[in-house]
Structures are given as structure tokens and as C-alpha cells.
Amino acid sequence: MSYQANNTKKKFNLDEYVTVNERIASFYKKFPEGRILTDIVSWQDGVIVMKATVYRDNGDIPAATGHAYEKEGSSFVNNTSYIENCESSCIGRALAVLGFEIKKSIASYEEVANAKLNQDSKETKNNNNKIVTSANKNLLLSAASKKGYTKDVFESMLEKKYNCNLSNIDMSTFNTVYSNLNKAQ
Template identity: 40%
Template sequence: MVLIEGNEYVTVHERLQMVHTNHEKVSIETEIISIDQRSVTVKAVLKINGEVYTAHASEVFGSTEINETSALENAETSAVGRALAFAGYGITGSVASADEVIAAKKRQPGKSPGNGKRNGNGNGNKPASPAQRSTLEKLLGNHLVTSEEHERIVSLLNEPELKMADAKAALDYFFGKSEKQGDAWIKVSPGVLDARQNG
């Protein structure tokens, strides 16, 4: 377990150890859902004794030093970690793994994981906005959302102190990530709903 800014996170490695210790029949398959010059999205399908858990993750090439060469591997690791979290492994208040949190903080200028210092207004620790909660609630009626994802959304909405950062991470997962380039917001990686709608 890794402590990051006062919060405990479990690594993907630890989640894998847990599931293989607890079950003899474990299968993990990964698939590249989309890849272009800017980003890559990977799907992971975890099967445990007949139960299936699906998760997705995206990485932007060059967004961090390691993503200069290993964005695909990072996306695959994150997708596997999320699938394990949906199966109940290594959840300590957040579906994100320590690997994901560290990677996300490396993408944020002026922030270093674990030092407890923040630049700007620290919006990530603020409560989720009404708009974020409303959008998450609407996802519950979306036929493209899987049963595992539905359960996770319900779990998020039931958190009395749902953080803005956690809500944003969930919404980015479903709708994709956008970055401000000049005066416009540009989608830099697709969400899982994009892939399912187009598929």
C-alpha cells in the first residue's frame, strides 16, 4: 500500500497478488480499443470463477517522461488495475490504484506525489460539484454502462464526501479527457462510451 497526500492506495501489483492468492481460476485479457498519434485506450477483461469484470484506461503519448516510450503499457496496467478494483480488490476509498494516482500527478505541472504540496486552488480535494453528481446520476440510465460500472457509479454517489477529483476521474473514464489548447477545449482521449457507441 502506498500513502499519497494522506490517502492510501494499493498498487496494481498488490491487487494481482491478492486475486491470484484468493482464486485458482483467474484470466486477464487486454485489448487495444483505440490508438492514434495522440493517445491509446486499452480494455481489460478480468474473469474470476465465471464472473467477468471489464475496465478501460487511456494514456496520452508524451504526457509524462515514461509515456514517451511506455504509454501503451501504462494504459494496460491501469485498465487491469481498474478491473481488479471493480472485482473488489484493493479498494481503499478509491477505484484508482497507486500507479494511476502517481501517473496522474506526474501529468500535473508543479505537483509531486507524496510531498503534500499543491499549486493552485487544490480543486481536487473539493467536494464534487452538483453538475458532476448530476452527470454521474444520468449515467445510471445509460444502456452502454455495464453492470459493474453501474455499481461503481452508485458507490461513488453514495460517498458522503465524494471528491471533485474522483468524480472527474469517473467522468473522464466514461466521456474521455479534454485539454485546453488556446481558447478551445480539445478531446485528447476518448471515453469508453465513445468506443461502445461507435462499436
């Protein structure tokens, strides 16, 4: 979603986008009898395509549709939740097509956040493969907290097991640690 304009790269601004849950709330406020249906269009080799159909009432005439696709493992979120992410994205796009909560794009907050994480990841790789964003650090700390680790215990584990800490962890180690923290027990 980044683009070239006059040879300058546009950065993602998450403040310009609206979350899907905000779009859904606005939709049901305006159309209390409305409904949102999702369908899997295709799903193979870790790639899913979904379609959302939005109805203003309980009739058979759709007001809008939206499509999305996600690839398993293509981002931090998609390591564990690519199906859910895809469903949210197609719903957000369908509601945006219908005119709900559009500021500057029909992309959902989640789509832009995912793209921003990917952009930050690429920028990080260009900076000696270090994690430089607070978002990545917060993802690790949140996942560690869910597993019962305090920040101090988690950082000690990083030192002992991976010979790094939150300030110097590389993307490869980050992906390994994050994946391990999110594995089912």
C-alpha cells in the same frame, strides 16, 4: 484527479492507493483459475484506449471490466511506456471494480502517481519552472545510472552541456535530458 471541496484543493496521497501488481496477486490468490485479458480498443495519433476483462475461472462469463487511456508523452512515464502504463491502468481498474485492494479509490497507484507527477509539474512551472520534487531528481539519476553515469559524472555533464545542476534544472531541460537518457542506443 484533484478536486475542489470548500475551495480547498485536495492533494494526492500515494499512501491511499494500491499498486496493480498487489491487486493482481490478490486476485490470483483468491481465484487461481482466473484470468485477465487485455485488448486495445483504439490506438491512433499517440492515444491508446485499452480494456481489461477479468474472469474468476476458465469460463466465458466476465466478472469485471476496466478501461483506461493514455497519451504518448503526456507524463514522464508516458514518454517511453504509455502502452504499458495503459495496460496496467485498465487491469487495476477492472480488479478494483471486482473489489480487490480498494482503500479510497479504484484508481491504481500508477494512475495516481502519474497524476501526482503532472500536478507537481504544474506546481513546479508556477515556481519559476524549477524541479522541486525529489521524484524528478530520482528519475534523472536512475536513468543516468542505467546509462552508466555516476552521480558526479552526470552532474558534471549537466553543468557542461545544459548549464544547470539537479537543484536548478528547469522542466524544459529536464524533459530534454530525461528523453535523451531513455533513447535506445
